[in-house]
Amino acid sequence: MASVNCIRMQGLVDYATMLERQQAARGAVASGDMPSTLFFLEHPSTITLGRNALSDHVLCDSDGLAAAGVRLLATDRGGDVTYHGPGQLVAYPVLDLNQWTPSVDWYLRSLEETVIRVLDHYGLKGERIPEYTGVWVNGAKVAAVGIAIKQWISWHGFALNVNPIMEHWKLIVPCGIQNRPVTSLANLLPETPPMEEVIDQCIEAFQAVFACDITETMVENAD
Numbered sequence: 001m002a003s004v005n006c007i008r009m010q011g012l013v014d015y016a017t018m019l020e021r022q023q024a025a026r027g028a029v030a031s032g033d034m035p036s037t038l039f040f041l042e043h044p045s046t047i048t049l050g051r052n053a054l055s056d057h058v059l060c061d062s063d064g065l066a067a068a069g070v071r072l073l074a075t076d077r078g079g080d081v082t083y084h085g086p087g088q089l090v091a092y093p094v095l096d097l098n099q100w101t102p103s104v105d106w107y108l109r110s111l112e113e114t115v116i117r118v119l120d121h122y123g124l125k126g127e128r129i130p131e132y133t134g135v136w137v138n139g140a141k142v143a144a145v146g147i148a149i150k151q152w153i154s155w156h157g158f159a160l161n162v163n164p165i166m167e168h169w170k171l172i173v174p175c176g177i178q179n180r181p182v183t184s185l186a187n188l189l190p191e192t193p194p195m196e197e198v199i200d201q202c203i204e205a206f207q208a209v210f211a212c213d214i215t216e217t218m219v220e221n222a223d
Helices: 015-031 063-068 104-121 166-171 194-211
Strands: 004-010 037-042 047-051 071-074 081-084 088-094 135-137 140-150 152-163 212-221
Touching: 015 037, 015 071, 015 088, 015 152, 037 135, 037 194, 047 104, 063 071, 063 166, 081 088, 081 166, 088 194, 104 135, 104 140, 104 194, 194 212
Parallel strands: 004 037, 004 212, 047 071
Antiparallel strands: 037 088, 047 081, 088 152, 135 140, 140 152
């Protein structure tokens, strides 16, 4: 059975700083100097452009983004435009997929299944839409999935909307998908669960889906 090190990062973690950390972790996992690792964190308000992003899917100019307190950054994951911010739980699994199944489709579906199991814990039915990645509830997207894989080492991952600033999604066409709403656990549940509880549920679901042992070895403060 594969082993995964889990790191919960406290505070808001700068997106660019975390991207560098993921890339360093990917190299360390590939070389065998570091075990497969699962990061959980929140970012400050940031719009990211994936490798396939269209610039017109950002609906606000630089002055408007600055006024909203939102940064705009290019990144190396797949997909289009997405948003990260406080109240959204981001999971970045840096995994050696050779320990599981070296398949992009299997990995995407496994990340979606992890989120679906978390939603099930809260009495919500998570759904897939065949032509898209991510997880939906009643036709509204509650979790985005965007990954990168090189030599079967993964980075990036999924973002589950717990209680984010929903107004910020009006600044973009989320994941390039027109006319489909975005939702959150706060909107779907009578009471918003604490972020640490949602992380606990994500760890339990990830462990079951990926059939792995998870060890939490450290809790870090963001810089």
